[in-house]
Amino acid sequence: xxxxxxxxxxxxxxxxxxxxxxxxxxxxxxxxxxxxxxxxxxxxxxxxxxxxxxxxxxxxxxxxxxxxxxxxxxxxxxxxxxxxxxxxxxxxxxxxxxxxxxxxxxxxxxxxxxxxxxxxxxxxxxxxxxxxxxxxxxxxxxxxxxxxxxxxxxxxxxxxxxxxxxxxxxxxxxxxxxxxxxxxxxxxxxxxxxxxxxxxxxx
Amino acid sequence: xxxxxxxxxxxxxxxxxxxxxxxxxxxxxxxxxxxxxxxxxxxxxxxxxxxxxxxxxxxxxxxxxxxxxxxxxxxxxxxxxxxxxxxxxxxxxxxxxxxxxxxxxxxxxxxxxxxxxxxxxxxxxxxxxxxxxxxxxxxxxxxxxxxxxxxxxxxxxxxxxxxxxxxxxxxxxx
Numbered sequence: 001x002x003x004x005x006x007x008x009x010x011x012x013x014x015x016x017x018x019x020x021x022x023x024x025x026x027x028x029x030x031x032x033x034x035x036x037x038x039x040x041x042x043x044x045x046x047x048x049x050x051x052x053x054x055x056x057x058x059x060x061x062x063x064x065x066x067x068x069x070x071x072x073x074x075x076x077x078x079x080x081x082x083x084x085x086x087x088x089x090x091x092x093x094x095x096x097x098x099x100x101x102x103x104x105x106x107x108x109x110x111x112x113x114x115x116x117x118x119x120x121x122x123x124x125x126x127x128x129x130x131x132x133x134x135x136x137x138x139x140x141x142x143x144x145x146x147x148x149x150x151x152x153x154x155x156x157x158x159x160x161x162x163x164x165x166x167x168x169x170x171x172x173x174x175x176x177x178x179x180x181x182x183x184x185x186x187x188x189x190x191x192x193x194x195x196x197x198x199x200x201x202x203x
Numbered sequence: 204x205x206x207x208x209x210x211x212x213x214x215x216x217x218x219x220x221x222x223x224x225x226x227x228x229x230x231x232x233x234x235x236x237x238x239x240x241x242x243x244x245x246x247x248x249x250x251x252x253x254x255x256x257x258x259x260x261x262x263x264x265x266x267x268x269x270x271x272x273x274x275x276x277x278x279x280x281x282x283x284x285x286x287x288x289x290x291x292x293x294x295x296x297x298x299x300x301x302x303x304x305x306x307x308x309x310x311x312x313x314x315x316x317x318x319x320x321x322x323x324x325x326x327x328x329x330x331x332x333x334x335x336x337x338x339x340x341x342x343x344x345x346x347x348x349x350x351x352x353x354x355x356x357x358x359x360x361x362x363x364x365x366x367x368x369x370x371x372x373x374x375x376x377x
Contacts, residue, residue: 068267068299102269138358139342160341164326166299175329195332197297199268200342 027136030192034060034146034153037131039094039124040107042114047122049092049146049153056088057148057156057183059176062132063141064095065113066104067199069165070140074117076161076168077141080176081121089145089180091121096132096140102202132201139198145179145189156183159194237308239296243325244334250293250321251335251347257289258350258373260366263323263335263343265297266310270360271344275314277363281370282318290370292318297343300324348373 028034036049049058059080063070081091099106107125114123126132135144145157157179162171179189242250253259262278264271275294282292294316298307303322311320325331332341336356339345346357346366353373361369 068265072299138340160329163329165328166301166326170326194329195339195341196328197332197341197343200270200344202269 027134027138028144028155028158030155030158032155034144034155035131035134036153037124039126039131041122041124042107042111042119047092047124052090054088055090055148057180058146058153059084059089059091059180060135060144060146061091061093061141061161062096062135062137062139062144062201063093064097064102064105064199065109066097066102067140069196069198072165072168073141073161078117078120080161083177084180085120087180087184089183093119093121093123094126094131095123096126096129096137097202098129105202129203137201139196139200141198142196143176145176145183147183157189157192160196163194165196237311239303239307240321241300241324242295242321243323244327244331246321247295247323247325247331248334250295251349254351256351257291258348258370260290260292260370261295261347261349262292263295263297263345263347265343266302266306267298268343274344274360274362274366275316277361277366279314279317280363281366284367285370290374294318294320296320296322298322350374 038046038048041047049055052058061077063073063077065071077091077093084090095105095110097105099109110123110125113119137144141161143157143159143161144155146153147156148154157176159175161174161176162168163173163175164171173191175191175194178191182189240246250259251261260278260281262271262274264275266272278292278294281290285292296307300322307320307322310316328341332339335345335347339356339358342358344360346359346361348355348357348369350373355369355373357369
């Protein structure tokens with residue numbers, strides 16, 4: 001009986017730790033199904049990926065106001081949206097930071113930045129920080145390229161926008177553009193995961 | 204005679220101006236005596252793989268990174284407490300290259316940073332980040348503690364106590 005009790009406790013422990021570890025550590029891998037969301041845009045309207053009936057996929061970018069890398073990429077993100085929205089892959093930007101900790105990343109500041117820069121894409125606020133942990137985002141800016149396959153959103157590329165954050169003129173590989181071009185040609189992206197220095201997401 | 208006086212007056216005026224100018228330059232030169240070594244991945248690889256008897260604490264940070272700035276005092280304190288104990292603290296800055304004079308050097312002075320600061324300038328982050336540690340996402344702060352026998356990598360912020368504990372874990376194995 002004692003052995004039974006001990007093994008029961010053990011099993012419960014293993015189960016609990018397995019689930020907790022999965023929830024806290026694992027983000028998406030290539031090929032995983034990405035979750036949809038309903039987040040507030042800078043125009044105060046709620047936005048879901050399911051609103052975009054005719055989209056072939058999405059360039060989801062976790063980015064923010066304060067991070068110098070996010071600022072360095074602002075114009076390149078606008079250019080990405082302009083280039084690929086018409087082709088079926090619009091940019092959806094999400095600010096994952098907790099504004100109580102990250103100064104300058106509050107909703108009003110987001111509205112102001114979107115207006116100043118003339119963002120052509122939704123700039124959503126991950127209120128309560130429910131969405132970015134599911135994706136497994138760790139820094140800003142960080143891209144998740146999603147491709148619609150049989151009605152599901154499949155992660156096709158994760159990582160950096162290109163290979164030179166500080167100097168756009170010196171970029172030699174446009175990772176996101178190459179990945180979207182591959183999807184448009186009916187192929188899988190050759191490079192599907194990249195890393196870059198960025199600001200850690202403020203919890 | 205009047206003209207001569209005027210000329211002399213103007214001359215004096217200009218010489219004064221000249222003197223002030225020289226003094227100003229001198230002050231600026233004094234202020235920028237800190238020079239920051241720039242490294243690319245090859246330099247970083249050397250820094251992360253020394254085979255001598257020292258233990259290295261390598262912190263990846265930037266002046267624009269709030270949690271990095273908050274944990275810097277812990278690294279400063281570690282540097283002070285382990286000075287002469289075969290422990291080296293090196294701060295690898297990921298600040299933008301064009302902000303070294305305007306941000307990085309003033310920051311080092313303002314905070315009186317004692318550990319060596321180097322600037323990582325290699326733009327090909329996708330190549331070098333996984334070489335530092337395969338688990339590193341690229342978010343900062345991040346810290347490597349190593350010696351020739353053992354190494355540990357942390358993508359997290361440190362308190363002084365936690366930092367010292369991790370350093371001692373590495374030191375113990377010597």
